[in-house]
Amino acid sequence: MQHTGEMKGAPLTIAVATGANGSSCFFQDAGDGYGYRKGQSRTIVVTQDETGVRLDIPRNRGWQRIEAVEFVGIGAAPALVRIDGKPARDVRFDARTRRLRVALPNEGVKRIELSR
Structure with missing residues (x-):
């Protein structure tokens, strides 16, 4: 990217550090101005x-879309990955970096399950 103006169309990946239960949230807006008010x-x-993980991703109103969830610290590839109960189609495991990337078919996904 040459400047922050190019970021608006770039998709985002949510990184999840494995090993403990918990929750996290993050705020997203246009990145400029006072529309958040x-x-x-x-x-x-x-x-x-x-x-x-369970995902609560509100409707996208023109912000960067959430493209994938990446699990960090995975010791081995899971036997099966399900998105909302159905087998995931686009899953990549990198044994060297211990990362599992799960592409989201859309932002309406509610749950990603890993079966060992």
């Missing part, structure tokens, strides 16, 4: 448990 923003919540 008028509710022009969204808060994304990620909750992790022993089997995967």
Whole structure:
């Protein structure tokens, strides 16, 4: 990227550090101006448990889209990855970096489960 103006169209990846249960949230808005004061923003919540993550991604109103979830610290590739109960199609495991990348088919995904 040459400047921050190019970031608006760049997709984002949520990184989840494995090893403990917990939750996290992050705030997203246009990145400039004061629209957030008028509710022009969204808060994304990620909750992790022993089997995967639950995602609460509010409707996208033109901000950078969430493209994938990347699990960091995975010891081995899971036997199966499910997105909302269905087998995930675009999953990549890198044994060297111990990372598992799960592409989201859309931002409406509610749950990613990892079966060992």
